[in-house]
Amino acid sequence: MTRWDEKQARLRAFLTRGAVGDLTVALLRRLAKMSPCIFCKIIRGESPGAILYRDEQVTAFRDAHPAAPVHILIVPNRHIVSVNELEPGDEPLIGHLFSVAKQLAQQEGVQESGYRLIVNTGAHGGQTVPHLHLHLIGGQRMRHPMG
Ligand code: 5GP
Ligand code: ZN
Numbered sequence: 001m002t003r004w005d006e007k008q009a010r011l012r013a014f015l016t017r018g019a020v021g022d023l024t025v026a027l028l029r030r031l032a033k034m035s036p037c038i039f040c041k042i043i044r045g046e047s048p049g050a051i052l053y054r055d056e057q058v059t060a061f062r063d064a065h066p067a068a069p070v071h072i073l074i075v076p077n078r079h080i081v082s083v084n085e086l087e088p089g090d091e092p093l094i095g096h097l098f099s100v101a102k103q104l105a106q107q108e109g110v111q112e113s114g115y116r117l118i119v120n121t122g123a124h125g126g127q128t129v130p131h132l133h134l135h136l137i138g139g140q141r142m143r144h145p146m147g
Contacts, residue, residue: 016126021126028128039079040079049061052072055100057077060104068137069139070108071135074100074104074134075131075133079131082127083119083132085132108138108139117134119133
């Protein structure tokens with residue numbers, strides 16, 4: 001880790017914890033609501049970023065601010081805001097998100113070492129981009145406890 005990486009990690013920790021974290025999440029949510037959906041733009045190929053996987057249902061790309069050496073977002077191609085908007089007919093889609101996550105974990109070489117799959121939902125869940133996404137995070141032992 002370079003000094004710059006360490007500084008970034010410290011800033012990220014500061015901005016995502018406690019009361020400051022609540023303010024950061026609220027600000028990012030407000031910004032996301034004001035602008036066109038950034039994940040829809042990535043899915044449509046209108047925003048730069050390497051697409052790691054794409055099929056008719058889902059797209060996967062690297063997180064712009066990785067929390068670990070491997071940090072991939074797997075998103076439905078359809079604009080679904082969050083888990084709250086899911087319908088019974090979406091069950092195969094959600095199963096597919098996990099199948100793609102497993103495939104990417106293998107591809108990224110973290111299947112055996114282990115990884116974390118996270119779906120943040122709403123304000124208390126820390127969701128900042130209102131387009132449902134599954135985080136695949138790995139490549140290091142997870143340090144932060146949940147909650
Ligand atoms: P959430 O906080 O909603 O669970 O996760 C949103 C994630 O999207 C964050 O980890 C953030 O770093 C990532 N992100 C936000 N904007 C962009 C972007 O424009 N491109 C990419 N690749 N990731 C983004
Ligand atoms: Zn969207």
